[in-house]
Amino acid sequence: MKVLLYLEAENYLRKSGIGRAIKHQERALKHVGQDYTTNPKDDYDLVHINTYGFKSWQLMRTAQKNGKKVIMHGHSTEEDFRDSFIFSNQIAPLFRHYLCHFYRKADAIITPTAYSKSLIENYGIKTPIYPVSNGIELSHYGPNPDKEKAFRDYFGIEEGQKVVMCAGLYFIRKGIDDFVKVAEKMPDVRFIWFGETNKLVIPHKVRRIVQKEHPSNVTFAGYIKGDVFEGAMSGSDAFFFPSREETEGIVVLESLASRQHTVLRDIPVYKGWIDDNSADLASDVDGFVEALNRVLSGESNKTEEGYEVAQSRSFDKVAHQLVEVYERVMEI
Missing domain, CATH: 3.40.50.2000 (Glycogen Phosphorylase B;)
Incomplete structure (x- = not known):
């Protein structure tokens, strides 16, 4: 065959x-x-x-x-x-x-x-x-000092600075609006969004968010792959994916495979394979802020349980x- x-x-x-x-x-x-x-x-x-x-x-x-x-x-x-x-x-x-x-x-x-x-x-x-x-190709992800240094150098991240990342197209469905609202409530944390969409085909509201209506602690990095992206997956302090609808979410698998702290919107697609044991789930901006604070303070650590989910896929x-x-x- x-x-x-x-x-x-x-x-x-x-x-x-x-x-x-x-x-x-x-x-x-x-x-x-x-x-x-x-x-x-x-x-x-x-x-x-x-x-x-x-x-x-x-x-x-x-x-x-x-x-x-x-x-x-x-x-x-x-x-x-x-x-x-x-x-x-x-x-x-x-x-x-x-x-x-x-x-x-x-x-x-x-x-x-x-x-x-x-x-x-x-x-x-x-x-x-x-x-x-x-x-998911497990061997491509996980802690790697060289890739993590490439990530920090690329974005000029200072020693000790907390960083939260996301990856996705510039869609409301992906939760780009809530990503910015959460960043506004956490001004001491650096938020980086990987990925992009041609601005001619996205609504005006989203273009405004990307171009000017976001706080100074938010960076829209565009489409980046390779060492910088893979270094971000393991070298950030959390992966925050507020998507409202997915058929699976490859970037979620990448986060779990990287043994990264993963904060997700609690939506039906995760039922049966991701739960509160393997990721921090929330449903609104305040819930996301609370979940991220738990992760950044060290109160929540579900990385090994998340990695087991990645192994299953x-x-x-x-x-x-x-x-x-x-x-x-x-x-x-």
Whole structure:
């Protein structure tokens, strides 16, 4: 069996969760020696499609016409499309209708969590759906003095200064507004947001937050990867992710894998795999401030329990789950 991993518009999506997810799929399949390609012109038996554009639809139809199996990856839902781009809330119902064309036509759907599976099922989709985590490469994360120094040097962090980081697109859904409100209540702490979105496609309110309406202790660092980002994951004092909706959250896995103190919004996607034993959960600005103060004072330390969660979703485990789904679909 040879698998085609497909990502349409890779240059545009490479900074997004979907762009990172397909890289995770490649690494996972390498772990178990599964034969795969990313070139649609190659021969293959099954295509694992990660995007929803016109070329993805064409590929699906052509593959099935030629007797090949098609798996759609359920990265996207109506719920996580809302509160993102300009007019996203107005067109969200249409977006769901559009997604359902792909989900209904596929031979199977892979989605990261039981929560995202339940959302797709609630759309009336009868296609078989398999929850498989995006996975995490444990060896890439964790304490590393050289990477942590690269992080501190890049941002000019002074000795003893407390630093809270986040990573995500410039979306209200990601909680960028609450991130700034929390920073306002903690002026002695440095807050750094990694990630970016083209400012032309985000609402004016979000552009104002990023460009000028944030306190001096907040830094919007843009898209940074490699040693600086990985050093931030382990070298910060906390990872604070106030996202209101996720299908899983790769950056959450990265934080847990880094043995970082993790503060999250208490939302349904984490049910069954992250709880108060492995992260500090809160629901509003005051709750986030309280949780971060517990972490920064040393009162709360759940890093080892969080790391165990990351271990349960490591690439070696995820790869076997992916291949099992591929084999099951090939037998249909």
